[in-house]
Amino acid sequence: MKLSRVVVSAPGKIILHGEHAVVYGKAAIAVSIGLRTTVVLQRHKNESKVSLLLKDLDYILTWDLTDIQKILVAVPQVSRTDTVLPSDEMLSLIDKLIDSSKFVEVEGVKDAARVFLFLMTSTLRDRDRLPAIEVEVKTALPLGAGLGSSAAYSISLAAAMLLSMQTIPLPKYVKKTPESETTAKDTDSYQYDDIETESLRLVCQWAFEAEKIMHGQPSGIDNSIATYGGALLFQNGEITHLESMPLLSILLIDTQIPRSTRVMVAGVRDRYIEFPTVYMSLFEAVDGICHECIKIFSKIHNLKNEDVPKSEFVRYYQRLESLVDVNQQLLSLFGVSHPSLDSLCHMTSKYGLHTKLTGAGGGGCAITLIPPGTDKDKVAELMNKLQKEFKYKVWQTPLGSRGVIVHEAIPVDRS
Amino acid sequence: MKLSRVVVSAPGKIILHGEHAVVYGKAAIAVSIGLRTTVVLQRHKNESKVSLLLKDLDYILTWDLTDIQKILVAVPQVSRTDTVLPSDEMLSLIDKLIDSSKFVEVEGVKDAARVFLFLMTSTLRDRDRLPAIEVEVKTALPLGAGLGSSAAYSISLAAAMLLSMQTIPLPKYVKKTPESETTAKDTDSYQYDDIETESLRLVCQWAFEAEKIMHGQPSGIDNSIATYGGALLFQNGEITHLESMPLLSILLIDTQIPRSTRVMVAGVRDRYIEFPTVYMSLFEAVDGICHECIKIFSKIHNLKNEDVPKSEFVRYYQRLESLVDVNQQLLSLFGVSHPSLDSLCHMTSKYGLHTKLTGAGGGGCAITLIPPGTDKDKVAELMNKLQKEFKYKVWQTPLGSRGVIVHEAIPVDRS
Numbered sequence: 001m002k003l004s005r006v007v008v009s010a011p012g013k014i015i016l017h018g019e020h021a022v023v024y025g026k027a028a029i030a031v032s033i034g035l036r037t038t039v040v041l042q043r044h045k046n047e048s049k050v051s052l053l054l055k056d057l058d059y060i061l062t063w064d065l066t067d068i069q070k071i072l073v074a075v076p077q078v079s080r081t082d083t084v085l086p087s088d089e090m091l092s093l094i095d096k097l098i099d100s101s102k103f104v105e106v107e108g109v110k111d112a113a114r115v116f117l118f119l120m121t122s123t124l125r126d127r128d129r130l131p132a133i134e135v136e137v138k139t140a141l142p143l144g145a146g147l148g149s150s151a152a153y154s155i156s157l158a159a160a161m162l163l164s165m166q167t168i169p170l171p172k173y174v175k176k177t178p179e180s181e182t183t184a185k186d187t188d189s190y191q192y193d194d195i196e197t198e199s200l201r202l203v204c205q206w207a208f209e210a211e212k213i214m215h216g217q218p219s220g221i222d223n224s225i226a227t228y229g230g231a232l233l234f235q236n237g238e239i240t241h242l243e244s245m246p247l248l249s250i251l252l253i254d255t256q257i258p259r260s261t262r263v264m265v266a267g268v269r270d271r272y273i274e275f276p277t278v279y280m281s282l283f284e285a286v287d288g289i290c291h292e293c294i295k296i297f298s299k300i301h302n303l304k305n306e307d308v309p310k311s312e313f314v315r316y317y318q319r320l321e322s323l324v325d326v327n328q329q330l331l332s333l334f335g336v337s338h339p340s341l342d343s344l345c346h347m348t349s350k351y352g353l354h355t356k357l358t359g360a361g362g363g364g365c366a367i368t369l370i371p372p373g374t375d376k377d378k379v380a381e382l383m384n385k386l387q388k389e390f391k392y393k394v395w396q397t398p399l400g401s402r403g404v405i406v407h408e409a410i411p412v413d414r415s
Numbered sequence: 416m417k418l419s420r421v422v423v424s425a426p427g428k429i430i431l432h433g434e435h436a437v438v439y440g441k442a443a444i445a446v447s448i449g450l451r452t453t454v455v456l457q458r459h460k461n462e463s464k465v466s467l468l469l470k471d472l473d474y475i476l477t478w479d480l481t482d483i484q485k486i487l488v489a490v491p492q493v494s495r496t497d498t499v500l501p502s503d504e505m506l507s508l509i510d511k512l513i514d515s516s517k518f519v520e521v522e523g524v525k526d527a528a529r530v531f532l533f534l535m536t537s538t539l540r541d542r543d544r545l546p547a548i549e550v551e552v553k554t555a556l557p558l559g560a561g562l563g564s565s566a567a568y569s570i571s572l573a574a575a576m577l578l579s580m581q582t583i584p585l586p587k588y589v590k591k592t593p594e595s596e597t598t599a600k601d602t603d604s605y606q607y608d609d610i611e612t613e614s615l616r617l618v619c620q621w622a623f624e625a626e627k628i629m630h631g632q633p634s635g636i637d638n639s640i641a642t643y644g645g646a647l648l649f650q651n652g653e654i655t656h657l658e659s660m661p662l663l664s665i666l667l668i669d670t671q672i673p674r675s676t677r678v679m680v681a682g683v684r685d686r687y688i689e690f691p692t693v694y695m696s697l698f699e700a701v702d703g704i705c706h707e708c709i710k711i712f713s714k715i716h717n718l719k720n721e722d723v724p725k726s727e728f729v730r731y732y733q734r735l736e737s738l739v740d741v742n743q744q745l746l747s748l749f750g751v752s753h754p755s756l757d758s759l760c761h762m763t764s765k766y767g768l769h770t771k772l773t774g775a776g777g778g779g780c781a782i783t784l785i786p787p788g789t790d791k792d793k794v795a796e797l798m799n800k801l802q803k804e805f806k807y808k809v810w811q812t813p814l815g816s817r818g819v820i821v822h823e824a825i826p827v828d829r830s
Contacts, residue, residue: 274734277703278741281696288692319689326693326748333744 001124001131002166005042007408010155011035011401012139012147013225014252014358014367017293017327018234020268020334021286022219025236029290030221031245032229033252034397037139037152038407041160044132052116053136056143059109061116065132067097071121072128080167083205084122086213094118108143115154115210123161123206135160142254142393146261146359150214151222154207159195159404162206168199170409192406200227203404229403233294235287242294244301245400248320250367251348251379253355253386254393255340257363264360268334282330289323289330296320310373317371321354324369328356336361344386351382370396416539416546417581420457422823425570426450426816427556428563428640429667429773429782432708432742433649435683435749436701437634440651444705445636446660447644448667449812452554452567453822456575459547467531468551471558474524476531480547482512486536487543495582498620499537501628509533523558530569530625538576538621550575557669557808561676561774565629566637569622574610574819577621583614585824607821615642618819644818648709650702657709659716660815663735665782666763666794668770668801669808670755672778679775683749697745704738704745711735725788732786736769739784743771751776759801766797785811 011032018028044051050068052061074090086094094117098110116135124130135157141149162168171193195203204227211218221234224241231242272279300316328345331337341357348355348368355368370379379396386392426447433443459466465483467476489505501509509532513525531550539545550572556564577583586608610618619642626633636649639656646657687694715731743760746752756772763770763783770783785794794811801807 274737275703275707275741278700278707278738281700281703285693285696285700288690288696292690292693322689323693326690329744329748333741333748 001043001126001133001164002412003041003164003170003409004412005040005408005410006160006163006406007038007040008156008160008163008404008406009036009038010152010159010226010404011229012037012141012149012152013222014147014250014365014399016231016358016367016399017290017323018286019357019359019361020265020331020336021283022234023265023268024272024280024283026283026287027233027235027290028221029231029233029242029293030225031231031399032225032401032403033147033250033399034401035140035147035252035395036401037137037141037149037156039153039156039160040136041157041164042134044134047132049132049134050120050130051134052113053134054109054112055136055138057106057109057112059106061101061109061113063097063101065130068117068121069128069130071097071117072125072130075121075125077125078122081202083202083209085209086118086122090118090121091213094121111150111214112137112153114213115150116157118213119154119157119161119206119210123158123167124165126165140395142365145254145365147252147365148222148226151207151211151218151226154210154214155203155223155226155404158206158210159203159406162199162203163406163409168195168202171195171406192409194402195404195406200404203227225403227403230400231297233290242297244298246297246300246304246316247372247398248317248400249370249396249398251353251370251383251386252395252397253344253366253368255338255344255363255366256391256393257338257340259338259360259363261360264336264362267362268336271335279334282333286327286330289327293320293323296323313372317369321369321371324354324356324367331357331361334361338363340390341366344390344392347385348382351378353382416458416548416579417827418456418579418585418824419827420455420823420825421575421578421821422453422455423571423575423578423819423821424451424453425567425574425641425819426563426644427452427554427567428637429665429780429814430561431646431773431782431814432705432738433701434772434774434776435680435746435751436698437649438680438683439687439695439698441698441702442648442650442705443636444646444648444657444708445640446646446814447640447816447818448562448665448814449816450555450562450667450810451816452552452556452564452571454568454571454575455551456572456579457549459549462547464547464549465535465545466549467528468549469524469527470551470553472521472524472527474521476516476524476528478512478516480545482515483532483536484543484545486512486532487540487545490536490540492540493537496617498617498624500624501533501537505533505536506628509536526565526629527552527568529628530565531572533628534569534572534576534621534625538573538582539580541580555810557671557780560669560780562667562780563637563641566622566626566633566641569625569629570618570638570641570819573621573625574618574821577614577618578821578824583610583617586610586821607824609817610819610821615818618642640818642818645815646712648705657712659713661712661715661719661731662787662813663732663815664785664811664813666768666785666798666801667810667812668759668781668783670753670759670778670781671806671808672753672755674753674775674778676775679751679777682777683751686750694749697748701742701745704742708735708738711738728787732784736784736786739769739771739782746772746776749776753778755805756781759805759807762800763797766793768797 016029022028231245233240431444437443622638646660648655
């Protein structure tokens with residue numbers, strides 16, 4: 001290890017448009033949000049131990065380093081620019097170690113441990129040795145809510161490990177520009193610049209392999225957003241980064257109504273099978289919504305530096321709101337809304353705001369667009385109402401936040 | 416005139432699916448209903464007078480026969496199988512006569528008079544003479560509600576006139592079959608058979624010319640349904656008669672909320688212009704609904720004579736109901752629903768029934784499917800509620816009723 005301590009974070013994501021239709025080969029737009037997962041990787045005080053502190057799950061997992069080193073027999077040595085496909089033998093050794101640790105069967109803990117052990121044994125190897133480390137994970141993201149919390153975890157974990165070994169170079173420490181996004185922790189006037197593109201590609205790939213362990217066949221959306229931030233268009237397995245994400249914030253509302261993505265997707269499929277031509281056209285309409293949305297994004301982007309009247313901006317944001325309404329109505333038509341989501345849309349409309357469910361639907365999360373210039377008091381009142389009266393979790397967060405970023409990095413010789 | 420008295424009726428229609436999308440070249444299904452317009456054409460008691468009794472408008476228009484005969488200079492003689500395109504001269508003579516009659520400007524009265532004078536001078540001519548006639552018009556259809564009342568008027572008027580001159584032959588007087596549709600007036604065990612196809616074609620064409628006088632560019636849907644009854648598919652100006660309309664009745668609900676078709680169509684166009692790809696896909700979905708509906712019609716039709724379990728019929732009717740729901744949601748998405756229509760749909764759903772607006776929307780009429788086997792008491796309770804609590808006009812009527820039919824015909828020599 002070349003760093004004795006490194007702090008990295010990566011953002012979660014929302015689906016702005018295209019949930020469900022994406023299953024039928026149509027476009028979807030995913031956008032990063034300000035809610036992030038932070039990983040602190042440092043040397044363990046006990047040189048024979050490895051600990052994973054899952055703060056939000058209130059779990060501390062500790063292993064003997066020697067036990068983890070036993071997995072290395074099944075881990076291929078790779079070059080600094082490659083990733084490892086975990087072999088069955090490797091996964092089975094990892095699982096054996098986890099099972100022998102007698103973890104309580106808490107959803108997420110086992111998955112987090114598997115990803116951790118996979119990434120640690122693959123990326124922190126120095127010949128036949130692994131370092132004694134302590135990794136602390138904290139997230140602002142609700143877990144299992146379709147907001148990409150697991151990708152944010154895998155990405156920040158992979159980035160921290162690759163940085164600590166200097167498999168990827170530490171970005172420059174630069175003076176903040178006035179436009180720099182600030183997070184609670186970045187109170188300095190300096191910050192780490194973006195990780196260079198080639199390194200990001202490697203981080204993304206490692207996390208994608210890790211995501212496979214958790215999700216079987218991930219789409220690649222979540223790890224891409226957690227890596228690069230911003231917005232992306234996903235269609236037929238192909239990911240295109242959108243360059244012109246405009247200034248936009250949302251209310252992210254977690255109704256906490258439990259729902260199953262699998263059941264929701266199956267319900268839409270039933271409808272599609274009953275009336276294929278009807279539903280394929282409706283999916284096509286969702287595809288149209290995505291492309292209209294992208295067009296408006298780049299129009300706002302192109303206007304930005306021009307001397308245009310405010311009313312023109314307002315008009316474009318209104319069009320974004322119209323698309324949100326149409327998409328919500330279509331999702332309702334797909335049978336994936338929920339009475340609570342319907343009344344949420346209705347309620348926010350009384351505040352002149354536009355809301356749609358995001359993700360699988362049937363409960364879960366919704367987003368309310370907050371265009372620039374929206375009355376702050378009105379937003380605060382709405383947030384308060386949602387939290388107090390409805391017991392929903394609500395965050396106001398920008399869209400298109402930075403991808404994975406380094407917050408701290410302390411070289412070994414300075415520790 | 417070969418008949419001294421002839422009584423003819425023609426049905427109104429509803430749009431089952433496809434309103435608004437039809438404007439963009441997509442399919443629409445129109446179906447005849449049991450509400451009819453009846454025309455009684457007979458000799459006038461005063462041989463120098465012509466009277467048009469518009470019972471529902473509470474208007475009696477009377478002209479001197481000699482005044483009407485003056486129009487004949489502008490009316491071309493046509494063969495028995497042709498129609499007349501009204502020339503500007505002819506229309507201007509008709510309008511002059513109407514204006515000199517000093518009718519109060521009641522909506523519909525002037526149009527009814529124009530159509531009457533156009534058809535009379537064109538079809539009742541015998542060399543340079545016209546007969547002194549009295550025509551009484553009564554309808555069960557609400558006027559100007561998008562239910563084809565004007566086409567039912569033109570068709571029954573044209574048929575009565577062409578029959579009275581024996582330009583088209585009187586159909587046979589035949590014994591009723593058990594399946595014969597009975598109307599209040601047909602209490603006999605005999606009835607007139609359908610008018611022969613070639614004659615229907617001529618009636619339809621005359622009425623179409625008359626409709627042009629009223630509506631400028633009629634689609635041809637209303638006069639086709641009023642002529643042939645049953646159901647038709649309309650797409651890009653082409654009309655296909657559907658052979659397999661299943662047994663189905665509806666509640667026809669007139670909310671009497673005033674709306675303008677022009678404004679509704681313009682509103683949809685605004686949305687289409689804003690997001691063309693989105694809305695064209697939605698119109699395409701409506702097209703899909705029409706074609707899925709037709710498939711289900713022919714499946715029910717094909718099952719009819721087979722020994723199939725009742726549950727299979729039920730299943731097909733449920734699918735028809737699903738299409739009604741999807742279409743209503745799309746119409747709502749087009750912005751042509753109305754809070755009253757929304758709550759009407761919601762209310763009927765509590766009775767297990769499925770409702771959509773029909774026609775232009777924004778008020779006007781809605782239809783609720785009443786599949787075979789629906790509990791009669793439930794339907795009666797709902798109808799009562801709609802009439803008493805909401806002051807809506809409600810009719811239960813079969814779909815796919817007969818087209819234009821003859822009820823009575825008394826030859827001159829028997830009068």
